[in-house]
Amino acid sequence: xxxxxxxxxxxxxxxxxxxxxxxxxxxxxxxxxxxxxxxxxxxxxxxxxxxxxxxxxxxxxxxxxxxxxxxxxxxxxxxxxxxxxxxxxxxxxxxxxxxxxxxxxxxxxxxxxxxxxxxxxxxxxxxxxxxxxxxxxxxxxxxxxxxxxxxxxxxxxxxxxxxxxxxxxxxxxxxxxxxxxxxxxxxxxxxxxxxxxxxx
Numbered sequence: 339x340x341x342x343x344x345x346x347x348x349x350x351x352x353x354x355x356x357x358x359x360x361x362x363x364x365x366x367x368x369x370x371x372x373x374x375x376x377x378x379x380x381x382x383x384x385x386x387x388x389x390x391x392x393x394x395x396x397x398x399x400x401x402x403x404x405x406x407x408x409x410x411x412x413x414x415x416x417x418x419x420x421x422x423x424x425x426x427x428x429x430x431x432x433x434x435x436x437x438x439x440x441x442x443x444x445x446x447x448x449x450x451x452x453x454x455x456x457x458x459x460x461x462x463x464x465x466x467x468x469x470x471x472x473x474x475x476x477x478x479x480x481x482x483x484x485x486x487x488x489x490x491x492x493x494x495x496x497x498x499x500x501x502x503x504x505x506x507x508x509x510x511x512x513x514x515x516x517x518x519x520x521x522x523x524x525x526x527x528x529x530x531x532x533x534x535x536x537x538x
Contacts, residue, residue, distance in 0.1 A: 367391075367438045372429045388421050391440060398447045409443050409453045411488035415495040416440035423502075432502045435460050436495075457494045461502030466512065470497060470519055477526050482533030489526035493519050 366387060370380045395413055403410050420436035439458065446453035465471050474497075477483060478490055500515035 367434065367441045369424065369434045369437065372427065375427075384424065388417065388424070388437070391417055391437065391444060394444050394448065395440075398444060403447065406488040408455070408487040408491045409447055412491035412495060413440045413443035413447070415492040416443070419495055419499045423499075428502075428506075430461060430502065430506060432460050432499075436499075457498060459501060460498055461505040466497060466501035466504050467516060467519075470516075470523060473523050473527070477523070477530050480530045482530030485533035486526040486529040489522050489529060493522035493526060496522060 369384050369387065375381055375384070395410070395417065398410060398413075399405055405411070416436050417440040420433045420440065423436070424433040435458075443453045459465065470493075474490055474493055477486060483490070496515050496519035500512045500519060503515055504512035
């Protein structure tokens with residue numbers, strides 16, 4: 339079974355794995371096609387692309403945006419999922435599309451705007467485990483959702499991730515990511531239930 343890091347710790351973990359990148363760069367979201375990932379040079383170039391986007395997430399967080407912010411957490415989780423599948427040699431377009439979603443969120447936050455809150459399906463034309471999506475919708479409508487936004491964001495990404503695995507390899511491959519999503523949803527529900535928002 340694959341074990342992925344806690345999404346809320348992804349900023350530090352991925353940055354540590356890559357080290358520092360090139361300042362002032364404007365990374366693309368295109369990755370080397372799978373059939374061409376046969377040289378260290380091409381693989382290192384893709385790693386630098388991930389690294390550059392990671393640095394931009396770090397910069398957004400450093401500008402004062404809370405790590406528990408929905409859009410920041412979701413950008414990190416999309417980036418984590420993209421890199422995870424890239425390193426597993428996913429031959430589909432999931433790594434590039436997940437990276438593109440991370441980039442969309444990062445660029446909007448850099449411009450000071452609030453990114454559109456959407457979660458496109460990748461690799462499957464219908465939501466996997468509609469019951470879990472309903473639980474996410476329910477917790478997102480509670481008064482305590484402000485204490486669970488990062489968990490909600492990452493659970494949405496993991497459900498899409500699981501759907502992509504199901505679309506390619508069915509339940510045996512999807513099950514670990516469904517379990518991650520279920521854990522995040524349970525934690526989001528608990529955080530929302532225990533939330534004590536400050537009085538206005």
